[in-house]
Structures are given as structure tokens and as C-alpha cells.
Amino acid sequence: MALYDVFSISGSALSAQSVRLNTVSSNLANADTVSSSPEQAYRARQPVFAAVMSAIDAGRASTGVRVAGIVESQTEIPREYMPDHPLADRDGYVYKSNVNTVEEMANMISASRSYQNNIEVLNTSKQLLLKTLSLGR
Amino acid sequence: MPLSFDSALGIHAKALQVRGKRTQILASNIANADTPGFKARDIDYRAVLSHAGTDRRVGMRGTDERHIVSGNDIPAASLLYRVPLHPSLDGNTVDGQMEKAAFAENALRYQASLTFLDRKFKGLIGALKGE
Numbered sequence: 001m002a003l004y005d006v007f008s009i010s011g012s013a014l015s016a017q018s019v020r021l022n023t024v025s026s027n028l029a030n031a032d033t034v035s036s037s038p039e040q041a042y043r044a045r046q047p048v049f050a051a052v053m054s055a056i057d058a059g060r061a062s063t064g065v066r067v068a069g070i071v072e073s074q075t076e077i078p079r080e081y082m083p084d085h086p087l088a089d090r091d092g093y094v095y096k097s098n099v100n101t102v103e104e105m106a107n108m109i110s111a112s113r114s115y116q117n118n119i120e121v122l123n124t125s126k127q128l129l130l131k132t133l134s135l136g137r
Numbered sequence: 138m139p140l141s142f143d144s145a146l147g148i149h150a151k152a153l154q155v156r157g158k159r160t161q162i163l164a165s166n167i168a169n170a171d172t173p174g175f176k177a178r179d180i181d182y183r184a185v186l187s188h189a190g191t192d193r194r195v196g197m198r199g200t201d202e203r204h205i206v207s208g209n210d211i212p213a214a215s216l217l218y219r220v221p222l223h224p225s226l227d228g229n230t231v232d233g234q235m236e237k238a239a240f241a242e243n244a245l246r247y248q249a250s251l252t253f254l255d256r257k258f259k260g261l262i263g264a265l266k267g268e
Contacts (some may be wrong), residue, residue: 002158013167061160063169
């Protein structure tokens, strides 16, 4: 029954979107983190989504989502001259994180909308299944 | 008079199956709305339904990725790719709004098929009881 597969498809999407929300919250939480070298500085993280083809499905119609990996942003780490800061290096610089808060907020809204879409799909399929079960009563 | 469910229920049982399959395909599209390189898919409902009405082969189920499955419910040729209205840079062709509209429409038509089937069953029960 094809409708049962919707649960695993939408479920995988929900879990992938929640990983995305997790990285957004981690990025926003560390937006103001400073460190004493560019290597130690916090870099913004993003998940990479990949489609999962179902093994036992000849038509390759059911396709879930998985998180293929988390990549760190390669944009330049901004540095600031703060000689009084306890974490400042020998030249008096501290290194901030390269998180772009505006980008992260937009990312958060997009992730939350995608999550809602998948919940909606799940609910509709559940209702259809329940109606099918009560057929002929 | 031979009583067979196939002739009593007509096309509606097949239609329900195909609608269920389409629900699954559209759910895959919505689930992969943010996956780079994903190509949205859909089925040609009319072609699949006419195939379901005539094809009487007994299908085999594949239990391994390397099995060649024959006679499955949806022929691979009718599982098509959507033509994107505005393709995005990452190669994803899912249009969230279009997919949601198609999903809602499909759910409604599934319920229509269900109602038809329900009435058929009610008719059969009425005939059996003879009230």
C-alpha cells in the first residue's frame, strides 16, 4: 500500500529539516563567539541534503531525504583589534565567527515552512488511510 | 449471475490504488523540496489507469536492489519528470506551491474514489439483505 510509505518519506524530511533547524540555532548561538586564532574561530555550519532512493521500489517513486553531511562556511573570519580582550593574540586581535545572522534567520524561516509542509502531507495521508479503513461501514 | 468484486466495483478500486501511488510520489517531491539536484516526478494518471485496467499479469516483488522487478503496479515509463517553470541554481526542480496544490487535488480525488467505493459496498449490502 503506497500510502504507508508516505510516513517514512515525510518522516525522513522532518528529521532532515530538524537537523537544519539545529544548525541554525547553533550558528545563531555562536554568532558573537570570539577566539584567539582564525583556526579556532566558529564557522557557520550548513547541512547538505541528499535524496534516498528506496531499495525495494522498482519505479523509484518513493524518495526520502537524508543529511549527507554538515559543511562549514569558508567565508573569511573577521578579526577585530581589541588589545584589552582576554582572548586577544600577541598583536591584539580577536577573531569572530563568520555567521551571517540575517542569512541564518531566512534559513530558519525556510526550514520551519518546509517542516510545516511535511507535517501537512503526513496529516492528510493519515486522514486518507483512516477513511480507507472505515470503507463500507 | 456470477458475483465478482472486480466487476461490481468497476474501475474505482484501481483508481484508488493509482491515487495512493500518486500521493506517495507527490509526498517525495515535497519532502525533497530543499534537496540539491532533486528532480520532481509525477505520473500520467490517465495512462497508468488504462494500463491498470487492462494489465492482468501477476507481478513479482523485488527484495533486493539488484532484482529486476516485473509487472509492478506502475510501469516505469509512466513515471515522468516535471518540466520546471523556473529551475533553481542548485538543480532542484520542485515547485513547492505547485506540488502542494497537486497534493491537495490528489487527496480530494482519492476521497471521491473512496466515496464511490463506499456507495458500491452499501449497494451490495442492500442487495444482500433485500430490505
